[in-house]
Structures are given as structure tokens and as C-alpha cells.
Amino acid sequence: MARPKPVTFEKTKIVAENRRARYDYSIETVFEAGIALTGTEVKSLRTGQGSIVESYAEAKDGAIWLVNSNIPEFSHGNRYNHEAKRPRKLLLHAREINKMHGAVNRDGMTLIPLMIYFNSTGRAKVELALAKGKKAHDKRDSIKERDWKREQGRLMRDRG
Template structure:
């Protein structure tokens, strides 16, 4: 499975996903979009906050991702919350099906970006939900890391 960093412009990120889930694996997927949706993405008008992906009939679809209608579109504007098909290889989809069914993981969109070739891509995370005490533990770890960095900066100065 592909594991790449976005090389182009990042449109939007889902910061809440890292707070609510433990991300086990990250995939890169293409999206089937219409013309006005791509222009709206280039303008940075997208929201991944409540989005999720599901495997249906051997295909992966993205739900509840809001891409605002493009203001200057001359023809129809599609529904901003419509389900969008994700483009993945057959092997990747079969691995996802196994992990989602057996291990109880979910598919969470992490970020939307444009790659070097100008194609809209979605970074999709295979995630496991955090319990409340896990969230508190990760916050404590972040605060401890920040404190250590402050001390190290003071020593350098």
C-alpha cells in the first residue's frame, strides 16, 4: 500500500482525526470529482471534519465531506455532501475490507491535497477509535514533549 507525503498544495486537513483516532496506516487515494468541485478545492473550500469512507460492493466511497459549490460555475453544481468514489487498486481495497471487518478499524480522511501533477488526492487513514483515557494520555505526552523542548531551547540560549 502506498505511503507518501503530499508533495503539492494541501487543501484541508482533519486535525480532529488525530485526536479521536489512532492512525495505524495511511493510504493515498484519488477522487472522482466534477469540474466545479476541483475548482472549489483549488480555492480551498472543503471540510473533512465529519467525513468517513466505506467499502461498498468492492468500491470505496467517501461520505460527509463538504466541498462547497464553486461560485463562478456556469452549469450545475453537485450536492456538496454527495458520496464520492475513491480510486484505489483492487489489492488495496481487498486489504482494507479484511482490516475493516476483522479488526474493527474505520477509514478516516486525513487531508486533501494536489500532487505534483495537479491531481486531487486524499490521504486516507486506517484508524482505530481512542478511548477517553487514551485521549488524556496523548495530551499529557504532548505537554511533556513541549516542556522538554522549552527546556532544551533555554539551554541552547
């Protein structure tokens, strides 16, 4: 039987990406979640501003919250501007929230945002991953594997 393909989400414009997450964590499952944003936050994201490098998600009060993500204030937002580092609610189905909550409490996993992007309908989405932290020796192994894959590609390209 063929292995099922992993779910890929339709991303049209990637705003912020956490590239370090794949190095520091081994990713188990990936979810797509909406974000509850105010108007000026959306405008700020559309201009390409925003960072999720130091952010994480936590399960609290039956909801998932994106903590420590930075969406800077909109330049023309005047008094209706938003707070840059406020916790933002993630929009998920109840079954997904329960699954994440159980994994975090039971298995000691972490919820890491991988990227913020706009989908094909223009909605802001977060790619959220359930992950386990890597130890130093795991990181060295992944570096060796990545270098070997690169070398393999060079050898195959040179030899034809």
C-alpha cells in the same frame, strides 16, 4: 537494522485537513487515494473550499466511498454545478481496497480521511487512514505526552 521511514506523499497544496482525527483515533496505516470528481468540484477545491471534518470512508460494492465530505458549489457553475455532500468514489488499487475492507470488517477499524490536497502533478488526492478509536484515557495520555515533549523542548532550548 534501521527502521524504514514512513511513506510521505508529495503535497503541494493542502485544501482541507482533519486535525481532530489524530486526537480521536490512533492511526495505523496511511494510504493515498485519488478522488473521482466533477469539473466544478475541482474548481471549488482549487479555490481552497472544502471540508472533511465530519467525513469518513466506507467500503461498499468493492469500492471505497468518501461519505459526508463537503465541497461547496462553485460560484460560477450555473446548471452544471454539483451536489455539495454527495458520496465520492475513491480511486485505489484492488489490493488496497481488499486490505481496507478486511481491516474494517475483521478488526473493527475505521477509514478516516486525514486531508485533501493537490499533488505535484495537480491531481486531487485524499490521505486516508486506517484507524482505531481512542478511549478517554488514551486521549489523556496523548495530551500528557504532547505536553511533556513541549516542556522537554523548552528545557533543552534554555539549557543550551
